[in-house]
Amino acid sequence: MxxxxxxxxxxxxxxxxxxxxxxxxxxxxxxxxxxxxxxxxxxxxxxxxxxxxxxxxxxxxxxxxxxxxxxxxxxxxxxxxIPLRVLGQGAPPVAAPSVRPAHIPLPATAPAPRPAFRPMAIRTARDAVTATALYLRWLGFREIRRAAWPVPSGVGLAAEGLFAVVEPTVRVTSVRDVECLWLTALSESVTCVYVTLAGYGDGARERADSLGVPLFVVDLAGVPQPANGAGEELVVGGA
Structure with missing residues (x-):
């Protein structure tokens, strides 16, 4: 494992x-x-x-x-x-084996489970946008595209019922960024999502919580993680 x-x-x-x-x-x-x-x-x-x-x-x-x-x-x-062992000292790095669990049939009444998300490594800003689009599609949003609405920073993505902003740089997301996203989504009557590489500044998460804006932080492995309760609810419920 x-x-x-x-x-x-x-x-x-x-x-x-x-x-x-x-x-x-x-x-x-x-x-x-x-x-x-x-x-x-x-x-x-x-x-x-x-x-x-x-x-x-x-x-x-x-x-x-x-x-x-x-x-x-x-x-x-x-x-x-996450801390790492120093390469060349102690136990050598061991690759994780690929283990396929035994198949367990689901009851006929159970809904089909969501397949595991397949991330892509992020090496460029464009990779960060692509990884986010893949994740939004995994959540259930369809026809992900560049948004026509302007954003103060980052890249806007849109789908049916969705407006998302991806900050693919090392810039920390501010309260104003969250509020601009929320106002644009409110005017278009769509759900909004914020995804960043560098995290959220002072007050940004609290403001997102008060507005119900799902926040995510994506690592360089291309795996977005929910950064507040609204984000966790979106992962559980999907689009």
Missing amino acids: AESVPVRCPVCRRDHQFTATAYPCPCGEPVAPPLDPGGAPEEVTDRAWSADWVTVPCRACARADDWPRPELGCPCGAVLR
């Missing part, structure tokens, strides 16, 4: 269980960054792209590739960098 470690947010002291994402090596072996269960996570406040990648060798072929450094978006709004 994929490596998993407990993580306590240094900002709000909330406990999480983080599971490493495995990436496919060109040889076919899944590779995952080696997590350090004894290390302390760090809040990401400033982005440096050189620090957002880690070189991990493949256990099968010894090929070393750069993969996104593991991160976790806490519901309090903090983005946490």
Whole structure:
């Protein structure tokens, strides 16, 4: 199974269980960054792209590739960098094996489960927008396209009944950003979603909570995580 470690947010002291994402090596072996269960996570406040990648060798072929450094978006709004074992010290990095669970038939009356989201690694701003569009489609929104409505920062995406903003840079999302998104969605009578790489500034999450705006933080593995209650509700209920 994929490596998993407990993580306590240094900002709000909330406990999480983080599971490493495995990436496919060109040889076919899944590779995952080696997590350090004894290390302390760090809040990401400033982005440096050189620090957002880690070189991990493949256990099968010894090929070393750069993969996104593991991160976790806490519901309090903090983005946490997960500690890693120092490569070359201690136990060597071990790739997570691919395990296929036994099939368990569902009752005839049960709804079809949503398939697992398949992320794409983010290396450019365009990748961040594409990963968000894939995630919105996974949530149930259809015909994702560039929005015609202007946004103060980031990239606007639209679908039937949806207006979303993606901030694909290291800029922290502000209260004004959240309010502009909400006002535009209100005028068009659609649902709104905010997705960012760098997290949310002072007051932004509280304002989103008061307006019912779903917030997400996407890591460099391309996996958006809900950053408030409205985001968690959207993940559970879907579009």
